[in-house]
Amino acid sequence: MPDNPISQSGQSLLFLTDEQLRKGIEAMFFAYRGFTADPDRILADMEYGRAHHRAIHFIHRSPGTTVNNLLSILGVTKQSLNRVLRTLIEDGLVESRVGKEDKRERHLHLTQKGAELERSLSDAQRDRMRAAYRAAGPIAVAGFRQVLEAMMDQDLRRHYDTLKDRGA
Amino acid sequence: MPDNPISQSGQSLLFLTDEQLRKGIEAMFFAYRGFTADPDRILADMEYGRAHHRAIHFIHRSPGTTVNNLLSILGVTKQSLNRVLRTLIEDGLVESRVGKEDKRERHLHLTQKGAELERSLSDAQRDRMRAAYRAAGPIAVAGFRQVLEAMMDQDLRRHYDTLKDRGA
DNA sequence: GAGGATAAGTCAGCCTTGTTGACATTCCAA
DNA sequence: TTGGAATGTCAACAAGGCTGACTTATCCTC
Structure with a gap:
């Protein structure tokens, strides 16, 4: 996980508010x-x-x-x-x-x-994923994947990684 | 939607491969x-x-x-x-x-x-979202939201935005 | 005021997809 | 040869979708 200047600063943890989470x-x-x-x-x-x-x-x-x-x-x-x-x-x-x-x-x-x-x-x-990826751009896509992966249960994550490794 | 240096370059559209989409x-x-x-x-x-x-x-x-x-x-x-x-x-x-x-x-x-x-x-x-957000960091979270929003049907997006506006 | 449109609720019946529990079969391995 | 593992199957059930038909109450418009 890359270090993050905003969260590291101890300031601006605004992305962790209940409001942000609800969104x-x-x-x-x-x-x-x-x-x-x-x-x-x-x-x-x-x-x-x-x-x-x-x-x-x-x-x-x-x-x-x-x-x-x-x-x-x-x-x-x-x-x-x-x-x-x-x-x-x-x-x-x-x-x-x-x-x-x-x-x-x-x-x-x-x-x-x-x-x-x-x-x-x-x-x-x-087709839908491609349109969404294209609209959001590669940096957003990387973040998208990061958050989703962090949301998985451990055993699901294991399956996901195993599949991932076989693929690309 | 912010311009994106990678996709704008016409090169490195690798994030749009079928493999990436499948992941x-x-x-x-x-x-x-x-x-x-x-x-x-x-x-x-x-x-x-x-x-x-x-x-x-x-x-x-x-x-x-x-x-x-x-x-x-x-x-x-x-x-x-x-x-x-x-x-x-x-x-x-x-x-x-x-x-x-x-x-x-x-x-x-x-x-x-x-x-x-x-x-x-x-x-x-x-709790789970917070843990995932914290692990991924605010930049990833922004990307996560961007991609999800781009995946919604128009009428769903309308509801989502309406709710969003009331909130924060 | 009458008649049509709208909001909500209800009844009946159906489908998919999940669940438990019980049990049979087949085959491997100790 | 016997126990356990992998698979398949039967039965029964529940949640939560769906369609269709219908009622009631309340607008709203002509």
Whole structure:
């Protein structure tokens, strides 16, 4: 974390007032609605919901991930995930392969069809993010990421970092 | 929006790569879980959920707001809001007053008891935000807010700004 | 004053997505 | 061979979204 001249001075801790914090809370609330709006619109036309989007996203992100790993990333019960996963497998969007080393495990992959849906969902979501990033500029984006990362629970942060490392 | 030397240069638009955007998307996902975790824990012990929290928050924020106004802030149907509001009124957390000028309207206020719950919920949520803000510093916080604001839909942004103006 | 518009509330029924709890199956490893 | 781990499944339930239809009360306008 970079030192900060303002907070270091002991003065001007105004960004920590309850008023500032409340604005941040409301910004999170309204922004998250925008964040999910575009994929939700696409999914509404199908028989899928946000839970399907999440599963598809993380299977795409970590091809071959096990059900257990996905469970701990998503933070839901296996029954809840299983319902979603079952429909995705039935509909031919996700493939479940028995593990080679440990045959109890199932490794999850997107099919061609699944990858196409993933693409259309993430395109929609990225378009909005891209517009926001462009409007705010790279310095703001860095701050955005810093604050979000500091808001995560430790175990969520671990998942986030693991995913991050694989990526860029 | 301040000019930005990096993006202005036409070079180094690296912060707009799909990889960067995906990281931002995942940061939003994991951070939002943290964002709601603390109030959720408090609410789980009561017969309330996140929907009650949202209603309480915005009634606190805009005392005397009408049902219609609350509906458009929350972006849900009146049936959905009504279910929540009814329990809050029955339990004596919210008071509904007939409008003076227009008697069709109901103006919503938190009772003493409602204000107490609001306080405990927002204390919990603010604690986490404060820690994140402090860890990231004021410049990061400014960027955080900038990006979130740029992610909002126009009508959400309007509500956000209206609330913001009343506050600080 | 009548009629249409508006604000709020309500009933019924549906869907998604979360939860518990119980239990079966399969397979690895001690 | 037996215990535990990973997975899958059934049943039941709850929160909180949704639509549609309808009532009541209150404006507001012609």
